[in-house]
Amino acid sequence: MGNVADETITALGYEPKKNARDMTCLAVKAASLQSQPAANLYLAYLRQAFMVGGSDPSSLDTLIEIARHVSRRHPDMLNFQRFFEQFDCAQSRQALFEDRKKNQINRIVSMPTLTFTFLGKGIKLSGNCSYDSMVEAFQQLSKVATLPMHLSLSEKMLTYAYPNVRE
Structure with a gap:
């Protein structure tokens, strides 16, 4: 039996490596559905986990753990249950699609x-x-x-x- 992330990935219809970047973006979009400050806070914790802690930002376990951590430290900002439910909802996927459309329109092909x-x-x-x-x-x-x-x-x-x- 796989870990929680493997089971969640299967439930969400993702293949682990193929859409790893999308999962990270969807996590931030799920937080943004609660509020922009919640998304900013989640992204700050994600950056810290990646840059300081060496965590894999494309790992579903990491994304979920960061959301759990943020919601415990800032329950007024991020509701973990709502984050989890909205992680791959139509609204978060639409928000990601809109961002990609803006990237194409503005011809953004490199980061940052x-x-x-x-x-x-x-x-x-x-x-x-x-x-x-x-x-x-x-x-x-x-x-x-x-x-x-x-x-x-x-x-x-x-x-x-x-x-x-x-x-």
């Missing part, structure tokens, strides 16, 4: 990719960008933005993202 749109003008940054490339992109975006604080906020974000590059 950041897109910014303001007043119909957009900028796309793909791959690992240097600090100078990020500043240049935000300066281009600020030319269209009418808010004077836009660039200074971007510079603060960049300083946070690249703390050792600029003062």
